[in-house]
Amino acid sequence: MIKVDEKGFYGKFGGAYIPEMLYPNVEELKNNYERIMESDDFKKEFHSLLKDYVGRPTPLYFAERLSKQYGAKIYLKREDLCHTGAHKVNNTIGQIILAQKLGKKRIIAETGAGQHGVATATVCALMGMDCTVYMGEIDMERQKPNVERMRILGAKVVPATSGSKTLKDATNEALRQWISNPVDTHYIIGSVVGPHPYPEMVARFQSVISEEIKYQLKEKEGRENPDIVIACVGGGSNAAGAFYHYYNTPEVRLAAVEAGGLGVKSGKSAATTALGTPGVLHGSKTLLMQTVDGQVVEPHSISAGLDYPGIGPVHAHLFDSGRGEFYAVDDEDAMKAGIELSRLEGIIPAIESAHALSALKQIKFDASDIIVVNLSGRGDKDLDTYIKWGGY
């Protein structure tokens, strides 16, 4: 059974390893999020915004030419068509309504590639709330257009200048700022990471993805359950959303695809389940890329959204328990899969999502299988990377 327990654990992973200074905030969230999320008030606002503002439900698209190429029935869950270009906004909409109901005045967030930062800046603009986004100095350089998008939306973007100056450090910085401003500030974490209740809360906001897949597949195929769901995993929020309503349906295979970087054994990788060992980072016990001394190792992926040394605790548990299948896709193969989808279906995917597509080459399936690939984001933000890579 894949389910979070009272202390915030999925099997051996999860929990809330936080400094005492954050205890009141995390406790407040833990004691209120379910009650608020289950209230009619919240549900009404959340679903109305998802429908009219985000553009949900997103289509479940039968990709005919891709299907022919791989010899199975392949559907794409089109999260790339969400407002702001990725699934991230499902979570930020949920969390900002929650923050308002908790009486918070300010929002902080971390971002890697900038997708979660943009999704947060967007909902803050929508709700008229003060927004500060922490972003690694190197990522700010790499992802300039998203930095400007956030600024246009009225957010303040603050460089994280410590450590490797990327997502991990932006998260450290956001946590430090939360410690320093605990009373009026809500921290919108962008993935299924962080101290309990964040991983479960974010997964529940994202679970709208598998909720829709179920009824959409029923309409198209007369059955709710595909044979395989495929999603990429950095922290793992889109995967958690796509898997959520199938966690405990064992006949549905859950395929999680990590970033192999330059190769799992190259020393330049972000394949956490292949390379990680149990440890504690950013408030939860999970699998973590680290040295034998317990220092966190810098990951590498061509996709900034997968460039994270940990993984959400639920995914660590899916791996550990054998419920999930884990694959690693290298930079090069992901780029090729991105070009392939562009040519076969006229959809330029985010490089993150291209990892999930490339896994079709590794995963064993039958010709009669129905496969859903969660297309978590669109490739507009990655044009620079596509251009630099060439190969098309």
Added chain:
Amino acid sequence: MNRIDQLFKTKTEGVLSIYFTAGFPQLEDTLPIMEALEASGADIIEIGMPYSDPVADGPTIQESNKVALDNGMSMKQLFEQLKDMRETVSLPVVLMGYLNPIMQYGMEAFCKKCQEVGVDGLILPDLPMQQYLDEYKELFDQYDLRNTFLVSPQTSEERIKEIDQKSDGFIYMVSSHSITGAKSGISDEQVAYFDRVKAMNLKNPRLIGFGISDHATYTTASSFSNGAIIGSAFIKVLQNAENLQQDIKKYIQAVKQG
């Protein structure tokens, strides 16, 4: 007898605890700094075990962690450096650090090693109280290690009472909403919080840390508690030191005597 217990038995006012990062500024400075602190009149030595992701620390201590790691500091190296410390250092020694490196070393092996070299207590900011009670308290007790928890202005009275009841050694009062080294000076709001906790008559002694940097802040903090903890300001002294022994002595005396 545990040296922390011993200390608070005889000294209940103006206890001065000094934090520094192991292996900073140079890898081999750990023991010489401890000896200088002992010679200068500090009361507790708090040694930071460097970590790549110290979320409760501000820029000064973050930087010292990074330098120490670049110098090659590790848990193994630290215990090697501390192995004969009790020949020259008699002050209570507390190790401060984050959970992950300790988990990789192995909690029991770590506790055992602490007792072997003569460590008296631990401060692990990201070890939650419940986890401590469920998984580690027995170990800490077995190896005679005192465990210090942090409380902040936001910590409820009920929670402070619970922490007091379930911890030993001393309570670390974080002086404000902040990470280490963020602010200096003490505001009226902070004074109200110090008074509030003082009035609770806790069983454990209390030391105030975060934002303590000089004689004035040390004196004020001490007037509301059993003493104060200095971290970032001392790291800056080490950063700029030309002669470690002399500069440490000068600084500690300035803090104590003004």
